[in-house]
Amino acid sequence: MKNQTPPLLEIKDLKTWFHTEDGIVKGCDGVNYSVNKGETLAVVGESGSGKSVTAMSILGLIPNPPGEITGGEIIFRGENLLEMNQEQMQRIRGNSIAMIFQEPMTSLNPVMTVGQQIGESLILHQGYSRSEAKQKAVELLGMVGIADSRARVDDYPHQLSGGMRQRVMIAIALACKPELLIADEPTSALDVTIQAQILDLITELQKKIGMAVILITHDMGVVAETADKVAVMYCGQIVEYGSVNDIFFQAKHPYLEGLTNSVLDIDEEVEMLEVIEGTVPDPLDLPEGCNFEPRCPKRLAICKSQEPPRTRFGDDHYAHCWLYSNANQGKE
């Protein structure tokens, strides 16, 4: 069933490069994905895959220098975010697009109370007065599941636990009822019981407000539970993209297969785990052709010299791999 309405956010061929003294690091190199209203897109990858860089590019948070967006478009509600000036971007940040980060310890300002930080975006974007903002902050704290919110609103971040701080971050992000929430590894620094609660909270609020979520993670379990669509990234490029069922039950790309196999499942009993050979290549020295070729158990001769084209496997499921490309027929 093809979705007829245009997506809420669409990234087309995004390239964000970093100019270092040793050369150019291609943080993301030709990334395409989109997310619709009310949908959750999970962006999966390991360190160096470019998943965070892509998300930071959406909100224009890439430091320049050394970073630079060298190509592509980011279409949000029909407008290209890359063509906006600082003032226009500021009206979007925190208002229509919000972001929560991995480390709740360092993402909150230690010298402002929690209530003040939640109220900041309300005062800035929605013209609330200070007392109105504080009232709304109390409401929001209740909404994110913090008990005794009337007392908590005057607490400082260091007085709260990690899980509570992350909830505060969510409250800040949701204060202006954004249409899109970007969550960059929101639960990696938290305990597993709190992780489950935070993910449930995000899903619940998502249904309530009807917002879209881009969830960046390295945890396939989190993906399985919360995502509708998945984009798998490796070395700055998307290697496979599809619905969550496609990704788990019809995985095509060897990297994705390797990743799924490396995941530890409490229900399985294995002697030795399956691994992906080799290590992630140096971003300054990426291989010619397919980035994954040096480690791929199913590599072909052509993989070494040419980058694989996109192969579609039905609605919205594609992968970049020579194994499936028609042009590959007979070229073993």
Next chain:
Amino acid sequence: MLRVKTFYLFIFSLALLAAFAPRAGLDLISYGLFCLLTASTLVLALAIRRSNQRLAAGRVKSSGQLMWNRLARNKNAMFGMVVLIIFMYAALLAPFISPHDPLETDWGALSQGMSSAHWLGTDDLGRDIFSRTLFGIRVALGIGVTAVVLNTLIGTVLGLIAGYYGGRTDSLIMRALEIWNSIPFILLAIAIMAALGTGVGKLILIVSLSNLMAFARIIRGSVLSVKEADYIAAARVIGISNPTIIVRHIVPNCISPILVMASLSIGETILVIAGLSFLGLGIQPPMPSLGGMLANGQQFLHESLLMSVVPGVTILLIVLSCNLFGDGMRDALDSRLND
């Protein structure tokens, strides 16, 4: 490129060495030190060649090389470094290259301007300003460097012990230093001079004991953060004793703030010495000192500007180049830390 420049420097130094060999007897210590300097330029050239080879073999740059690259790009720091090298050569070679004896008075040429016989003129007693300046640089750098080395050593040791052992030891050392620091420096200088007399040794003593607080505090801060790293815990789990851990693990990782502070404080120290000499507390006449020359020149400002301007500008150049180089070092090391 760097290797070539260093090598040329070595050849140049060797040439000078040969040229002054016959007159070596004038000042054997200086000559000996200059030999050492020449040898070290050769060693440096060889080391650079070795690290270039290593780089060519495709290895990643070491942190030292990265730091140097960053430093080399900083034009101000390079200017400072070049000026310092020139001054260093001038200081070591002063006995051999100065056209006149700095103490020799020429009653026939009092308060003269620049001439072919006296490149920068003469002072009120007919002494050649250029020669006196050369020897003044020698004194300033010599005492300055020695005092800074001592100051660094004492401050670093205190900071290391306070930071690593913490607790009571830390409080004791820091409080003692704070008390010591609250004594105004000039008063301290006068008191020590009054008690022990003047002289180069006492001067070095006073300067090296002043302002220990800054060093100790910075080193202590550095130690506090290095101490928390897992590799220190790993060394303890192996069973290595505390003094060994300090020397083997903590010191190499705290070197950067030490280096930066030391290079910045050379300039400061020279200013302090010049100031003391200006006040008559430092280097005593007739030994030439830049501060003394300034003090002397003060009285004759209307007659001979050169007497004040030359030592003043020299002090300015030395301090400026030390500061530029020190700032450059700090920037180069800081970005490495942030990598």
Next chain:
Amino acid sequence: MKNEKVLSVRDLKVHFPVKKGLFKHTVGHVKAVDGVSFDLYRGKTLGLVGESGCGKTTVAKALVKLVQASHGEVICDDTDILSCSETALKPLRKRMQMIFQDPFSSLDPKMTVGEIVGEAVKFHRPDEDCQQLVHRYMELTGLRKEYAQRYPHEFSGGQRQRVGIARALATEPAIVIADEPVSALDVSVQAKSLNLMKRLQQQLHVSYLFITHDLSVVKHIAHSIAVMYLGNIVELLPSSALRDGACHPYTQALISAIPSALPGQKKRRISLEGEIPSPINAPDGCKFQTRCPYATAVCRRKQPMLETIIRRDLEPHQIACHHWQDIKRNQQGAGESL
């Protein structure tokens, strides 16, 4: 080979004094570890699992004397480590080594990899050929011996962790305490590191005390698992029993919190209501009472002790709960009616 006990920990307590006021007098104690006992057998792995603040890292530090224990015995080679002097401790240090969590701060950035591994060798095995040993342990962990000249910043996180493992093994210890050794690594690298540690255990018969917050990780490497909550072990069980045999409500909640492996398999989550008590003012009785769905009056009065429910030689199952029998019966009943 006889299954010998290599380490025995009895009633370990670590209480940190809380000092307040101008004269720093002690107003209370943070009971980070409050009576922990377990045994470690040769060639086996004991997993120590718990969430942040449970005290598992403090246990590790107390065992190697990085923190001072307040009470208890740690017996290795018939000697109590805690009451030993530092000089008497030197031969024992050789027997117990540690791997750290952060591969970036666990190696001295100013030393080459060879020097890092060599430091341990030179200190404990000065009579042997250091370079040869360093190369041997590097190759054992899968690092080429040519890498000995390189500096830590030239390696990836996974490789640095291997250096840490090589350093820990270089003294030929009987026990290696691994403090979250794979938590900071990427998923695919985690699998490799765990395989490596397993292989080394089979080759060298070294015992691991494996500390982690991740139940899925611990299941793959540990033979027994001890679950900690606020300074106490609440359940000790063989890892094969983890999925279905866990009896303590906290363990069950932990297991249910793990995200499911495949989409469409949404698990029934046991959510823990209530606040985590402060470790300074821990309540009387069972520490889990504030969040336990089965808490009753006796739980608030008396702290449950670890009792053995199955004694199976090397794989005992112990639990500290007043009501575990009822809970188990309820669950079996619920299971049957499905």
